[in-house]
Amino acid sequence: DIQMTQSPSSLSASVGDRVTITCRASQSISSYLNWYQQKPGKAPKLLLYAASSLQSGVPSRFSGSGSGTDFTLTISSLQPEDFAIYYCQQSYSTPRTFGQGTKLEIK
């Protein structure tokens, strides 16, 4: 199985801040990397796929980059509704695997 590791596990930030979350794969996955946002009591929501492609309807303040084993999710200017847990997920092979999540909290 491909192991996905996110850092940090938690992050405190303020509205308007620029934040970056990192995801590392245990082997090269090319650009087969997706990002999801999950709010309490809700299903995850797809933000980006193929490492950097923005899902329809997702605000442009979300962006992704990376290839191979190292990826980043960047939120350019945090909004109140962005405080949530973020997961990366590889789609290079089965079983699909997720990172452990990064909890983004209000400072």
Place this chain on the structure above:
Amino acid sequence: QVQLQESGPGLVKPSETLSLTCSVSGGSISSYFWIWIRQPAGKGLEWIGRIYTSGSTNYNPSLKSRVTMSVDTSKNQFSLKLSSVTAADTAVYYCARESGVSASTYPQYYFDYWGQGTLVTVSS
């Protein structure tokens, strides 16, 4: 707008079989992979497996001996059975759709539609 809805018992006894169904509305079930994912309280996401509308399946090796997935295209539904459950199987279970877009060597797949999730508790 595609919508997914999980249904099934919220309480299952240890050693019994967990059975869930996901109903798909607002779109055809055909030509997609359909996914089951679970999330224990306060923990991360675990991919259980997927089924294509042809009936072809891929299961997580960690659960493979206990998992069976099926699809009923006439009802726009797919199902999950997990046998010999223990307390460790207590979780919110999500169904989802896996879509793909063409890429240079292999399609880029992602989970674009999700059900709201259903809590299944394993307890006597």
